[in-house]
Amino acid sequence: MSETAASLKYAPHFVRPTDAVIADLESYAQLLRKWQAVQNLVSRETLNQVWTRHFADSLQILPLLRDGDHNFMDLGSGGGFPALPLAIALKGGPQRFVLVEPNGRKASFLRTVARELDLAVTVFAQRSDQIDSRETPAPDVITSRALAAMPLLCDWMEPFFTSKTRALLHKGREYVEELADSGAHWHHDVLMVPSDTDPGGVILEITNLRRKSVR
Numbered sequence: 001m002s003e004t005a006a007s008l009k010y011a012p013h014f015v016r017p018t019d020a021v022i023a024d025l026e027s028y029a030q031l032l033r034k035w036q037a038v039q040n041l042v043s044r045e046t047l048n049q050v051w052t053r054h055f056a057d058s059l060q061i062l063p064l065l066r067d068g069d070h071n072f073m074d075l076g077s078g079g080g081f082p083a084l085p086l087a088i089a090l091k092g093g094p095q096r097f098v099l100v101e102p103n104g105r106k107a108s109f110l111r112t113v114a115r116e117l118d119l120a121v122t123v124f125a126q127r128s129d130q131i132d133s134r135e136t137p138a139p140d141v142i143t144s145r146a147l148a149a150m151p152l153l154c155d156w157m158e159p160f161f162t163s164k165t166r167a168l169l170h171k172g173r174e175y176v177e178e179l180a181d182s183g184a185h186w187h188h189d190v191l192m193v194p195s196d197t198d199p200g201g202v203i204l205e206i207t208n209l210r211r212k213s214v215r
């Protein structure tokens, strides 16, 4: 499969013609390569596999989305994964994205991509725990890839969680141990969707997140 073809698998979920989405993804890949020289945005070994390791990996969230999912929040966005490929695929739709990334240079990169590609993206250059949940729309969907293990992620997601929020989290094969750890302190309903791109990995769908009361 060619690099681009990996992402084309998700074309039925794009809001715009496939050619327009692929053109924006190509522009994003160019900006990523340009900025990588001054700021490590992705690991060096994945820079030549951006379409499979980053774009297709991010876009696998698309088939899991529901009609009313309009407000997205991505924690620890780094170089923009998974949020920016999703914002590109859904450009022109009602979806709005809040990206949380405390590293100033990475936040500047995210703002540059959003501006150049005209994406419905707001970037908070802060840590997740520094953001007042009243400053952001209540998210329908929270995404996060490679930020933290489940217990800490639950701490950071909880202020933003409503009864309607779903977290769709990229997790590697260690997710079973992570869920055992978070289950000691949190109630959460969990669905596991096998990853299309990471053997042994999953997209974890978390709903009804509530801290267990201490007795």
Ligand SMILES: C[S@@+](CC[C@H](N)C(=O)[O-])C[C@H]1O[C@@H](n2cnc3c(N)ncnc32)[C@H](O)[C@@H]1O
Pocket: 042, 075, 076, 077, 078, 079, 080, 081, 082, 100, 101, 102, 103, 106, 126, 127, 128, 129, 144, 145, 146, 147
């Ligand atoms: C390993 S990178 C993952 C980036 C991206 N999600 C990806 O998968 O390519 C983790 C990112 O989280 C950011 N980060 C670290 N602590 C954070 C916090 N408390 N809240 C939000 N982001 C944080 C780091 O600056 C870094 O860019």
